[in-house]
Amino acid sequence: MRFDELKTPVYVIDEQKLSKxxxxxxxxxxxxxxxILLAQKAFSAYSTYPLIAKYLTGTTASGLFEAKLAFEEFHEKGKTGDKEVHVFEPAFHDDEMEEVCGIADHLVFNSINQLEHHRKIWERSWKEGKLSVGLRVNPEFSTQEGHEIYDPCAPGSRLGIRLCDMPDKLPKGVEGLHFHTLCEQGFEPLRDTFYEFERKFGKYLPQKANSGASDKGATGTSALKWINMGGGHHITRDDYDREGLIELVKYIRETYDxxxxxxxxxxxxLDAGYLxxxxxxIVKTEKYPVLIxxxxxxxxMPDVLEMPYRPPLRDGYEAGEKKYTYRLSSRTCLxxxxxxxxxxxxxxxIGDRLVFEDMAIxxxxxxxxxxxxxLPDIALMHNEESCEVVKTFGYEDFKMRL
Ligand SMILES: Cc1ncc(COP(=O)(O)O)c(C=O)c1O
Structure with missing residues (x-):
């Protein structure tokens, strides 16, 4: 099916852009x-997982269900079990923990309470060498303004352990530290956040014998094996300083073990999907005519209201910039x-089709x-001439949740 033949509304995932x-x-x-891991909270259209799995190390999940999805679907065609599954959630239910531990390669807890509460279960998998456990920390270093809802370092945040609440020595079994503080940001905020993290939490990081950074890190005693610097990095945006990121990661790996x-x-x-x-x-009003x-x-596209933001529209311009201005709205009662x-x-x-851009995430x-x-259908676009509808939804999808 061609792009312009798809029944609307439909999300279309652009495979070429995804591959790029x-x-x-x-x-x-x-x-x-x-x-690098795919954070499934942003994008879980799993029909594309075999494609993404060709490039990335694995996935991260916000809880059991995303972890299961990754475990079942995230692998290259014909290969299973070779991709990492990471899980972080602020709190896990007792009846989820066995299953999470059976699936996860990395499990990140948000508090010492949660770590200790579930210790009996995760420790079994850890002792068998099947699971690595980490703690999320809060570097208390905000790099974004005006978006408190997306700032895990905002005052009163529940996300991550502050330095003042960390024990002097990492609890037994903890092999990683995780921080996630950014949202749609360039390299510089990551660099600044890492240095703040290093200043505050560097004492837990095992220093390499030949790194020469004798004032940093733990010498020989730390069991830490990894750090996870979360998401929010707009690495695939044209203006992202990718060389800066490469140098930072190299510095970390050369300095610490x-x-x-x-x-x-x-x-x-990013930019790999359309709606x-x-x-x-078309309804006349005393202001702009409204398109239903x-x-x-x-x-x-709840983020349009929640972020809030203005989605890019193909052949659409700012209000008043071109001859015909409309308010784009919907057929809900809101x-x-x-x-x-x-x-x-x-x-x-009436009957015209419009294409919203950047609608995969x-x-x-x-x-x-x-x-x-x-719900809109989901289609894969191999190219403009060849689209494949992979999901359709109907009344049952509405009814089954109520
Ligand atoms: C812990 C964690 N990791 C990764 C991400 C992915 O962030 P983004 O989609 O902005 O890259 C998020 C987003 O909220 C997150 O909370």
Whole structure:
């Protein structure tokens, strides 16, 4: 099926762009020695996992279900069990822990309480050499302004252990430290955060005998094997300082005896997806005419309201920039279900199709059926001429959750 023949609404994943992003990330892995994981919270369209698995080390999960999905689906065709599964969640239920430990290669706890509460179970897998356990720390170093909802270092954060709450010696069995503090950021905030992390938590890092950094790190006694610098790195954006990242990872690996993990979500599928929608009606108002679309910000692109942000629209411009300006909205009852005001070179009509760009990330994973809105299909675009619908949804998908 061709791109312009797909029934709307539909999310379309652009395989060529996905491969391009993944090869950029693989290049970083190869040049720096970092291990890069797909953060499934951003993108879990698992029909693409065999493709992504050709490039990346593994996945990270926000809990048992994402971990299971990765365990089942994230591998190259014909190869199973060769990719790492990492899991972090602020708290695990007792009845999840056995299963998590049976799947995970790395398990990260958010507190000493959680680590000790589940010790009996994870320690078995750890002793068998099947599981490596880490702690999430909070470097208390904010690098973003105005987005407190996406800042795990904001005052009062529940995410990660502050230095003042860390024991002098790492608890038995802890082999890794994890921090995640960034959101859609360039290299410089990561560099600054790492140096702050090193200043505060460096005493836990095993120093390499020949590193010459005698004032840093633990000498010979630390059991730490890895650090994970979380996600939020926009590595595949054109202006990202990728050489800077490679040098930083090399510095860490040359100074300390540890592996370095990164777990971006957005960077993997950045600009690698579209949401195609159809104009169902045009309503006159005292302001701009409103397009009633068969998609919805609230249901199909919740980040537009939550972040909030204005999604890029193919052939769409700022309001007033071109001759015809419209407010793009939806067929839900929510008055605020507005995607934004866009202008166009020519007048739009009922039945026209519009293409929102950069719709692979935090879209399919967050959508919902509020108002009984149908969920968009999911299609893979091999190229413009060849698209394949991999998922369709209907009434049962709405009913089964209620
Ligand atoms: C612990 C953790 N790791 C990785 C990510 C992925 O971040 P991003 O998709 O912004 O790269 C997130 C996002 O919230 C996260 O909380």
């Amino acid at each position: 992003n993944c090869s950029i990330l693989k290049n970083i892995q190869d040049k720096s020695g970092a291990k 540890i592996e370095v993990y990164l777990e971006p979500g957005e960077a993997i599928a 195609i929608t159809t104009v169902m009606d 679309l068969d998609t919805s910000a609230a249901c199909h 008055a605020g279900d507005v995607i934004g005001d866009y202008s166009f070179d020519s007048e739009l009509n 935090y879209s399919m994973v967050k959508n919902n059926t509020f108002n009984g809105m149908p």
